Amino acid sequence: MMLLTSGTRGDVEPFVALARYAAARGHQVRLGVPENSGADLSGVDTVSLDVDFHRLMGTRGLSPWTAVHHFRSEVGPGMRRMLSAAVRETLAFAPDLVLHHPLVLTAPAVADALGVPRALAEFVPVATPTQEFSAPGGPTVSKDLGPFNRATYAVPRSGARLFRRDVERACRQLPGGRTASPPAASRATLMGISPQLLPRPADWPDRVHLTGSWHCDAGAPDPDPAVAGFVRGGPCLVATFGSMTGGDPSAGGRTVVDSARAHGLRTLLVTGWGGLTLPEDRRGEDVLVVPSAPLDALLPDAALAVHHGGAGTVHTVARAGIPSVVVPFLVDQPFWGRQLHRRGIAAAPIPRRSLKPQTLVPAVGDALARREQAQRVGRAVRQEQGLPAALDVLTGL
Template sequence: MMLLTAGSRGDVEPFAALARRAAAQGHEARLAVPENPGADLSGLDAVSLEVDFQRLIGTQGASPWTAVRHYRTEVGPGMRRMLSAAVRETLAYRPDVVVHHPKVLTAPAVADALGVPHVVVETVPVLTPTREFPAPGVVNRDLGPFNRWTYAVTRGAGRMFRRDIERACAQLPSFTPDSAHSAPAASLVPISPQLLPRPADWPTSAHLTGAWHDDAGAPPLDPDVLRFLRGGAYLMATFGSMAVGDPLARGRAVVEVARAHGLRTLLLTGWGGLALPDALRGDDVHVTSSVPLDAVLPGAALAVHHGGAGTVHTVARAGVPHVIVPFLADQPFWGRQLHRRGLAAAPVPRQRLTTERLTAALVEAVACAATAERVGQEIRREHGVQTALDVVLSC
């Protein structure tokens, strides 16, 4: 099988988990990923899709408006390289099934050219329409009977990149610009039903598998991180790839609130979303760019984060309550959803993040601890990767 993914670490790790499970069961699996993905790919047959999303975000930011402004110089060329590499690498591998992220828009065409099925992975549930909630990242409030209409926006992404898709697919035999592509054999949604129950109006081809967790275990922690974890109660804060706004102000708010509540702070700077002002340095704060979240979350009192789907699931699996500071895309959706399910404080939009608001959110989140632990136990019993692999192998 060929697995194609694109985006940040949260988009890569689920695919790496699926590739590792497939290989462990004797199946040939090749994983195509962005450059500098930030995920553990050890032992995997992995190739590059020739685009560095970390560099893209570093130069043009995470906002869709800045992405539009930088389309000609950064976003467009990066997408063209990725779409073309996906076709080239898949043709070279000649798999019997293609499993792909929705951003890899050339995957259906190359699967059709090879005469094999393709399976789409909705790391965020934005492709399969439902009346139960609007497409995450399209609108931020429930539209009732009109929710299904919001999914047309996400399905229209291919039109924006139509010429890039056609250029990349020129490598395919018998490709014409007006070629119709087959529908996915299945849609895999690597989300826990503990966080998002399966909508009643989804078709049978949509599989809510549970979260995809890599059972290989996290790599060893740095000794300095280990010493910090053993020093007493702490909160973990990360904003992942979200680098817009003022990272120093956010870091200041997190550390001040943690200290006011007798907590130490593990501050993960990620791709630049958090930073520590010099005046707040101390033994009760440990700053590092990244750590395996699975290894540091089980001992945390709570987690302050941006609400990306990958982080949401990792925190929930650890049984830790959330304070979600959403920036964009699906993050407000997850903030609302986890708050409704009693796992998180009401979300604090990043433009409104202050010490006062974060203090209130921390108090509310701590009250969610018992529910978070119970839900974490249920998520740890799920077999999302195996369920997904069984669906792929049946296609």
């Protein structure tokens, strides 16, 4: 089977877990991945999709001109390379099944050309409409439009039209030099999402499978002993904004440390792609700064997490059984922030521009009061069998 993913680390790691799980059970698996995702790819047969999402997400100018320039210079060319590589690598592997991320827009055409079944993988429910909530990442994500919620899913679908010509160009590699229009529908959609965080909407069709999250502890790196010792050395707040950048990272770090100290907590600051940094005037023995850390191994010993609300981080925090404060930046993150709050395991989300001590200090106190519920949800998430459920669906197609 050919697995094709896109996006950042939170989009790559679940595919890696599924690739390892399927290969260990005798399946021949190849995984197409973006470059420099930060995910551990050891032991997995991978090929590059010729795109680096660090570059695609690295510039977030405030002016329309900056946005247009960045699209033309980085986003457009990066997507063209990825769409072409997905076709080229899938044809070369000749799989008997294709599973793909929604952004890999050429996957339907190459699966059709090979005459093999295709399934879609979603870690954020943007491609499967429902009446129960607006499309995550859309302009109405914070509103419940009732019977009009389904209409909001036209917005993410329309984004694919921006790359229609790029899809056509990439599909010239196919036998016959073109793609069927429209391509055949996917046989199944696999939602690698915990039902503890997102209960299944009643109007999703039967071909949509809410499998639980895709996670595998086998082969996970051990944390640095000094970092693990710091987290275990007293009540600790772990803060990370992952691949997010923007705003004033120094002000964000100052706010996080001040808010932790207001509650008698130590701070592990994981700087990631630079969304958080620590100013000199906030350094101390109660603060440790690291560029990255294996959150799965560290979070169970923490008191709570402050994070950006990416799908991967949301599941990691929930699995650890600790409460959190979500500081969403963009796209699906406000959706996950509200979901965690509704499930009783996080304070109300704080938009990035509103992150100040006067908002974060009370939010940390609110989150700490939710620890028992977070522990209950964590136990349930850890019992999920997301990988076996996903593989069962794929082998039945």
